[in-house]
Amino acid sequence: MINCIIVDDEPLAATLLENHISKIDHLKLTGKAGNALEAYKLLQNQPVDLMFLDIQMPHFNGIDFLKSLSQKPKTVFTTAYRDFAIEGFELEAVDYLLKPITFERFFRSVERVLRHVNPPKEDFILFKTEGMYRKISLADIAYIESQGNDIKVTLSTTENFISKSKITDLESTLASKGFIRIHRSFIINTEFVTAFNNNEVHLGDYKVPVGRSYKIEFDTFITIISKRSINK
Incomplete structure (x- = not known):
């Protein structure tokens, strides 16, 4: 089971991700945050394996927030903007999803996360x-x-x-x-x-x-x- 959180200031986008997560047995949603400060509290109070992180948020964007963390959970960026793709991957994000996020694309991203957690022994x-x-x-x-x-x-x-x-x-x-x-x-x-x-x-x-x-x-x-x- 992979414990995950959603960090997004857009209620509709967060609800869509929550619905996607509910369809995958390996994922357990343990919290939602509307900004980076709320997300930081979640990370301090419970184990988080995976973070679905929006980039454009008020006060503190997702890129800067991830940079500030000394211990980073596996992260999938969720955003409406392509411009941050290179910077996102430089932070070793598992994936970069463009909104609106379809379940098919979300599922492929989760498969990638699972391979990072349980890599195959033979390539x-x-x-x-x-x-x-x-x-x-x-x-x-x-x-x-x-x-x-x-x-x-x-x-x-x-x-x-x-x-x-x-x-x-x-x-x-x-x-x-x-x-x-x-x-x-x-x-x-x-x-x-x-x-x-x-x-x-x-x-x-x-x-x-x-x-x-x-x-x-x-x-x-x-x-x-x-x-x-x-x-x-």
């Missing part, structure tokens, strides 16, 4: 291809391309194969494993990136386009690459 995935299930290490996947109701999986060895699956079904599974969807038809393994600009990403000899509607995902990718460069 592999099963693909159905040619009547068999093929076990592929995630570290060997360069990118995945949508082809209608199928996907093409391209490996680091330049081998590729077709699998009966949809790219949307894989997106949430791969999100915490170094993969990012930067186009409606492409998910890439950031480990293989050798160059990029605002229009495309290079993975060795492969070139993958950047979709205009995947701005947040692309900003996240830039943040990850920048962190690696700094750490090295």
Whole structure:
């Protein structure tokens, strides 16, 4: 069971999140706060595993509030603004949800939280291809391309194969494993990136386009690459 709180000054937005939470057995809502000061009291008085945190709030915004905490619970930002995405991920937020938040998008975010809490012991995935299930290490996947109701999986060895699956079904599974969807038809393994600009990403000899509607995902990718460069 994951104890969670909602921090949001908009009653309708908070109620929607509360309804979403009530539909998931693994989540237990232990409190709601309308501002950062109320949220701080909740964090001091009870164990909180997960915080759904709005950004634009009076007096003290969500970004500054999270920065001020010495012990940070896992945090999912909930906001109507895209502008804070990079800063949110730099604070190691689990996810960044844009309002109005659908249950489908909320559920994918909770799946990501659960993977952070209970990470799998082996990093592999099963693909159905040619009547068999093929076990592929995630570290060997360069990118995945949508082809209608199928996907093409391209490996680091330049081998590729077709699998009966949809790219949307894989997106949430791969999100915490170094993969990012930067186009409606492409998910890439950031480990293989050798160059990029605002229009495309290079993975060795492969070139993958950047979709205009995947701005947040692309900003996240830039943040990850920048962190690696700094750490090295």
